[in-house]
Amino acid sequence: MRTPHSLQMLGLFTAILMSTPSYSATVSEQWRKPPILPVLNPVFYNQEHFLEDISLVECELTNEKNSLCFKLKVKSNPVPNGPFCPETIHDIGGVYPYDGETNPGLRVLKRDLFEDMEKDGYDIVDDDGNIRFVMLKAGEPPNMDPDLAYCIEVEPDNTLQLTYFIPAFPRFASSPTPMEDAAHIVGLSLIGMPINGLPPSVANGIPGAPTGAGSMPALDACGGHINEGFYHSHIFPETINEIFADNQISEVRCESVFPKGPGDLIGFAMDGFPIYTPLAVNGTVPQDLDDCGGHFGPTAHYPFGTYHYHSSLENEVNIPRCLSGVIAENQLVVEESL
Numbered sequence: 166m167r168t169p170h171s172l173q174m175l176g177l178f179t180a181i182l183m184s185t186p187s188y189s190a191t192v193s194e195q196w197r198k199p200p201i202l203p204v205l206n207p208v209f210y211n212q213e214h215f216l217e218d219i220s221l222v223e224c225e226l227t228n229e230k231n232s233l234c235f236k237l238k239v240k241s242n243p244v245p246n247g248p249f250c251p252e253t254i255h256d257i258g259g260v261y262p263y264d265g266e267t268n269p270g271l272r273v274l275k276r277d278l279f280e281d282m283e284k285d286g287y288d289i290v291d292d293d294g295n296i297r298f299v300m301l302k303a304g305e306p307p308n309m310d311p312d313l314a315y316c317i318e319v320e321p322d323n324t325l326q327l328t329y330f331i332p333a334f335p336r337f338a339s340s341p342t343p344m345e346d347a348a349h350i351v352g353l354s355l356i357g358m359p360i361n362g363l364p365p366s367v368a369n370g371i372p373g374a375p376t377g378a379g380s381m382p383a384l385d386a387c388g389g390h391i392n393e394g395f396y397h398s399h400i401f402p403e404t405i406n407e408i409f410a411d412n413q414i415s416e417v418r419c420e421s422v423f424p425k426g427p428g429d430l431i432g433f434a435m436d437g438f439p440i441y442t443p444l445a446v447n448g449t450v451p452q453d454l455d456d457c458g459g460h461f462g463p464t465a466h467y468p469f470g471t472y473h474y475h476s477s478l479e480n481e482v483n484i485p486r487c488l489s490g491v492i493a494e495n496q497l498v499v500e501e502s503l
Contacts, residue, residue: 203333205433214243214357225494234330239357241325241395244421249383250316254294259385264368271481287379289314314379322394330493335437341487354432359397387419401476436490439473457487
């Protein structure tokens with residue numbers, strides 16, 4: 166339950182943001198200046214999976230400037246997840262973006278993928294047709310043979326509490342921040358689900374893992390998995406069913422996250438700018454997107470225009486490949502509940 170003070174603050178932000186432009190495009194490049202009002206609006210969030218009200222706190226940005234950030238504290242595993250790894254070659258698990266030589270692309274974890282992996286030299290199926298599998302647990306060293314490939318899962322830890330810090334007044338960085346690593350944080354969806362960078366390459370191996378090429382940390386049908394105890398997505402679950410349809414994938418479907426259509430808001434990036442679905446509200450393809458998949462323009466939530474990202478139409482892993490804005494120095498704090 167929000168306190169009266171929080172309700173007053175959120176109501177004020179709503180009234181201001183829906184009636185006054187945060188950026189102006191009347192002067193060339195004027196929209197690149199920092200906004201005079203917060204861009205992230207807490208009332209856009211469904212706080213069912215939040216552990217406390219969204220609040221404003223002081224923070225330091227990566228450009229060493231002091232600013233205000235929104236503090237968003239969420240559960241570690243907000244939605245039902247899995248299945249991930251299938252037990253045998255006859256079963257069906259989740260999905261993964263396969264980058265081996267044979268039939269690369271977003272693949273369902275089933276027989277034809279594993280046969281392609283074996284053809285590519287990755288020993289992931291044993292002599293009895295079982296998928297080589299390992300469950301990673303906190304504090305326990307993994308038992309993995311570096312000459313074999315594995316389907317990997319991580320044990321969830323529901324005692325964890327995740328606190329994200331997102332700048333209230335987004336400003337553009339001198340250079341974009343790449344999202345090419347799975348540990349990079351893209352943003353937080355409107356249901357409080359973290360969105361992370363590109364998942365590890367199968368062909369190149371998982372950085373730091375005691376196994377060679379061919380292993381994969383399996384994703385479920387919503388494009389997410391558990392790592393370090395908490396669930397996060399690498400593909401936007403709000404649009405993943407459209408990706409399945411485009412790739413003639415019918416064996417799996419994301420059921421845990423409500424799908425979104427043209428012009429819908431998915432969440433906010435860690436630099437404070439909004440993230441939208443691939444198409445504009447009128448169903449057209451956004452024009453003039455930069456290398457990060459962003460541009461300036463009006464949306465249903467920001468009718469006077471704001472810089473915002475779109476999930477990719479071209480990439481199956483459809484997250485922004487970089488963030489244009491400055492992010493908080495400490496983006497995420499993970500702690501155990503008392």
